[in-house]
Amino acid sequence: MNYFSSEFKLGILGGGQLGKMLLYETRKFDIHTKVLDPADEAPSRIACNEFFKGDLMNFDAVYAFGKKVDVLTIEIENVNLDALEKLEDEGLKVFPPTRALRIIQNKAKQKLFYVDNNIPTADFQRFAYKSEIEDSVANGGLKFPFIWKATQFGYDGQGVKVVRKLEDLNGLPAGECITEEMINFKNELAVIVARSASGEVKTYPVVEMEFHPEANQVEYVICPARIDAKIAEKAQEIALQLSNKIKHVGLLAVEMFQTQDDRILVNEVAPRPHNSGHYSIEASYTNQFEQHIRAILDLPLGNTASKVAGIMVNLVGAEGHTGNVVYKNIEDILSMDGVTPHIYGKKQTRPFRKMGHVTIVNNDIKEARRIAEQVKNTIKVISE
Incomplete structure (x- = not known):
């Protein structure tokens, strides 16, 4: 099928920041896109060809939207699966497949799936x-x-x-x-696995995640993870095993714990582009968003290797600030070497709301981490 500068229509359920970053890639390839989201000011609205307002959990809204496109994908798991299943039964290509989403959408089903398939978990x-x-x-x-x-x-x-x-x-x-x-762990790790519709599979390098202790949100994603090569190999093997069992199409982000005795336990998964892969926009040969598009359209998967060490810093709303957003000191971080901010387009901030991220690239991972700390301490997401 000809996807480029053609009559082909790609549908995306969800219009948040992940959808917006997917659309960077569809615009690069001139692929016609339609987006469904419940919010009038969804970040994806400015970047897609056609925007539709609708409830992602409403059967009729999702089904009607699916009838307008040739391939349907997601940027959020919380969508009406009965509508997707009916669309699949009628011949629409839905990626990831509904059967995979039924497992992933419910954390209890996820955990039972791990146990049934000998995937190590808490x-x-x-x-x-x-x-x-x-x-x-x-x-x-x-x-x-x-x-x-x-x-x-x-x-x-x-x-x-x-x-x-x-x-x-x-x-x-x-x-x-x-x-x-409650796991006593050394590190929180993640591996993103890309799987195409015809079964080609590639993994990204293992990343290390540092979390905010109060908000339980990722503050830093570090690639490559600062772990032993054998631990990284074990993490990738488990991610591939899980990917093979669940048979997703697109990306599968596998979050893991490295325990004190160096076991790898799967925490949970996400069947879409993921916060742990944002570093790839600047640091990888093929970023995660382009890779997702390649996978669901069954195009050859790109090179997942990193060109340079990369660290991602989440930009979240400061405590005590709710209202029209202001990015304080953004000019200061723009003056730093290897620093690229990504602003998601959300006009309203609130405490711990994800408003953007910053990528830091450097040949030296220690220097990248130092600059990341400087970025974190400099830029503030506040309200007017």
Whole structure:
């Protein structure tokens, strides 16, 4: 099929920053795009060929949108899967496939899938209601501390909490959830696997993630990860094993823990471009967004190697600031070598909202990390 400067239509469910960055690549290739998103001011609106406003969890909205395109993909997992399944049954190419999304969309199903397929992961328990956790604690079946996770609709640190005492459960949603063993880890790692529609597979280098202790959001992504080569090889092997079992098409970001005794445990996955791959825009031969487009259109996958060491710094809304966004001191970071800011186009900031990211590239990973710290301490995302 001719995708370039043609009548072909690519549909993207979700119009956030990931969709916007996917559209950098479709514009480069002159691929006609349609985007569905519930927000009037979705970041993707300015970059797609056609924008449609609609609820991504609404069957009719997703189904009607899918009938307008030739291939349908996502930039967010929280979409109506029944509509996608019907579109697939009617012959539409949907990537990642609905069967993979049904596993990934629910964290309990994800964890059960890991167990069934011998993918190493932290011990967990599944609960239909939060109240069952209290009963389990009272009966000795669950001990503090543990991690609580909502099974659906969590994102950017939401839907996850460390529970050290019973009172920590107060205010959490009452519905289905899982609890996980709290892992004493050395590093949090991630591997992005690209899989094309015809089965070609490539992995990106292992990255290391440093998290904000309060917001449970990634602050820094470091590539290459500062780990032993054997640990990196083990992480890539597990990511490939999981990719092969789940049979996604597109990208699969696999988040992992490296334990104190150097085991690799899968935490969770995302079937789309991911925060852990943003460094690739400046640092890789083929960035993750172009790779996703190549994979879902069954084009040859690009080179995943890095040209240079890369670090990504998340730009999130400062605490105490809600309203029209201002990027304070952005000129100062632009004067630093190897620094490139990406502003997502969200007009309103609030505490810990992802508003952009900055990539730092350098031949020396230590120097890149030093500059990243300087960037983090310089730029501020505040309100007017």
